[in-house]
Amino acid sequence: MISLCALLSLPAKAAEPPSEVQEILEQSGVTGEDAAGWSFSQLLDGIGDAASKALDKPLSFGGQALLYISLSCVVSLTLGGGNWKGCIDSIAVLGFGALSLSAMMDLIQEVNVTAQQSQAYLYNFAPVYSGIAMLGGQTAGATAYSGMFLAMSAFLSTAIEKLLLPLMGIYFCFAASAAVWGNAGIEDAAKLFSKCLSGLLKTAGMLFSLVLGLQNILTGTVDNAALKVGRNLISGAIPVVGDAAAAALSSAAAAVQLLKGSLALAAVVVLGGSFMPIFLRCCLYYLAFSVAGILAAGSGQKQCGQICRLFADGARLCGSILVLYFFMVFLSTVLLLITGNGG
Amino acid sequence: MKFAALAVVCCVFTLALKKDQPAFAFLVSLCGAACLMIMIAQQLEPLVGWLRALAQYTKGQSVSCLLQVLGIAIASQFASDLCKEGGLNAAASAVELAGRMLALLQALPMLQSLVSSFLAFLQ
Numbered sequence: 001m002i003s004l005c006a007l008l009s010l011p012a013k014a015a016e017p018p019s020e021v022q023e024i025l026e027q028s029g030v031t032g033e034d035a036a037g038w039s040f041s042q043l044l045d046g047i048g049d050a051a052s053k054a055l056d057k058p059l060s061f062g063g064q065a066l067l068y069i070s071l072s073c074v075v076s077l078t079l080g081g082g083n084w085k086g087c088i089d090s091i092a093v094l095g096f097g098a099l100s101l102s103a104m105m106d107l108i109q110e111v112n113v114t115a116q117q118s119q120a121y122l123y124n125f126a127p128v129y130s131g132i133a134m135l136g137g138q139t140a141g142a143t144a145y146s147g148m149f150l151a152m153s154a155f156l157s158t159a160i161e162k163l164l165l166p167l168m169g170i171y172f173c174f175a176a177s178a179a180v181w182g183n184a185g186i187e188d189a190a191k192l193f194s195k196c197l198s199g200l201l202k203t204a205g206m207l208f209s210l211v212l213g214l215q216n217i218l219t220g221t222v223d224n225a226a227l228k229v230g231r232n233l234i235s236g237a238i239p240v241v242g243d244a245a246a247a248a249l250s251s252a253a254a255a256v257q258l259l260k261g262s263l264a265l266a267a268v269v270v271l272g273g274s275f276m277p278i279f280l281r282c283c284l285y286y287l288a289f290s291v292a293g294i295l296a297a298g299s300g301q302k303q304c305g306q307i308c309r310l311f312a313d314g315a316r317l318c319g320s321i322l323v324l325y326f327f328m329v330f331l332s333t334v335l336l337l338i339t340g341n342g343g
Numbered sequence: 344m345k346f347a348a349l350a351v352v353c354c355v356f357t358l359a360l361k362k363d364q365p366a367f368a369f370l371v372s373l374c375g376a377a378c379l380m381i382m383i384a385q386q387l388e389p390l391v392g393w394l395r396a397l398a399q400y401t402k403g404q405s406v407s408c409l410l411q412v413l414g415i416a417i418a419s420q421f422a423s424d425l426c427k428e429g430g431l432n433a434a435a436s437a438v439e440l441a442g443r444m445l446a447l448l449q450a451l452p453m454l455q456s457l458v459s460s461f462l463a464f465l466q
Contacts, residue, residue: 067397068405075413084416087443091412091450095405098456105460169464176457 054277055284061103062288065308068096069292073299090180093303097176100289100311104172107285111318112165114278115325118271119157122329125267126150129333132263136256137227140219148215149332152208156325164321167197168314175310179303187306194313201320208328216335227253264333271333275326282319286312346379369429380421404452412446419443 072092079088130146171193178186231246238245293308353375360368391410398406419442426435 068409071394071406071409075409075416078413079416079420083439084420084443087446088412088416091446091453092409094450094453094457095408098453098460099405101457101460105464173461173464180457 058281058284065292069295096304101176108165115157115160132260137253138223140222144219179307190310205324282315285315411449415446
């Protein structure tokens with residue numbers, strides 16, 4: 001009997017993926033066989049190359065900033081105090097302002113591109129993920145994920161593109177003007193703006209966390225109740241094998257949960273891979289401006305020090321905007337991964 | 344030691360000639376100061392070359408502009424002090440003013456870069 005089944009078995013045709021999937025896999029330029037042949041040292045080299053490409057800009061900017069401030073300090077010391085100090089300080093702050101402002105404008109563009117690309121990824125990922133969650137019995141959670149969470153992330157992405165990042169651009173231009181003119185009032189206004197924006201981001205983060213947490217609790221309760229009712233109905237309605245059928249339903253749902261968990265983990269890794277380089281750039285810019293600010297303050301260049309303080313705050317705010325967006329995405333997806341419910 | 348010795352010798356000659364030949368005293372002072380500046384420039388030539396090489400790795404012209412402003416400031420200060428030593432205070436003020444104007448003109452590309460960043464954002 002067994003040998004007859006083995007002889008007459010139907011072909012599964014699972015040796016190769018479908019042509020559409022094969023096209024997507026071939027876009028990366030790396031085949032499965034190539035990846036299987038990678039050694040650990042090759043992987044480390046690849047990660048190192050990617051990290052150096054991602055962090056090249058802030059590191060070179062940090063070197064340029066330190067060189068420029070050191071040179072302007074040397075020039076000031078060479079000429080001594082007196083008539084030339086004001087002129088040299090003005091020229092130094094013009095040069096440092098131009099250097100810093102172009103770097104920060106590039107950073108704003110990169111933050112915007114990262115947020116938009118992540119949102120485009122979510123538009124494709126969320127419906128698939130919701131569909132799998134529904135197959136696993138989490139109807140309410142999947143509906144909330146594909147409805148409310150996607151709407152919230154789209155709203156935040158649009159707010160980042162249309163409101164927050166233009167505000168950051170205005171802030172950087174304002175800060176550069178404040179330092180060039182040396183007006184204390186404009187510096188205080190720039191600091192107040194930074195505090196207000198920071199408070200707004202914290203409030204938005206708390207609100208999103210509250211909404212996502214409440215939604216998670218409510219949809220989890222509904223889905224658990226629905227699953228229990230379904231099991232009880234099956235075990236009560238079907239005679240003899242009702243309990244076995246109810247257990248089979250739970251097993252099927254658990255299997256789909258495993259697939260859902262893998263999808264969620266893959267999405268978290270992909271989004272984390274796109275988020276980490278730009279976040280590290282924001283941190284490195286913050287560090288570069290902080291160190292340059294200490295050097296400027298120590299060498300008596302007040303205006304350059306002012307630019308460094310204000311721009312360090314600006315780099316921190318750009319990082320905070322990214323953290324808010326990805327915090328919301330990670331929180332919702334990880335809740336769905338861990339608890340089986342999300343949105 | 345060489346700089347100090349040259350400066351002291353010039354000073355002695357200047358003081359010796361000042362009473363009877365003030366014009367020659369001024370010339371001795373001028374030549375001594377010029378020799379000192381040339382000797383300093385020769386000593387600093389490798390450092391300036393290194394800074395120019397570093398400036399090529401930086402974005403924009405900020406570092407080279409700062410070096411040019413330093414040169415303009417030193418030349419202007421030198422000429423101004425010589426004029427003051429010769430009793431020409433008006434010429435000294437004019438030279439200082441000219442030096443500051445030239446230094447600010449050197450900073451014009453940086454101002455243009457700043458303004459173009461503002462305009463790029465506004466557009």
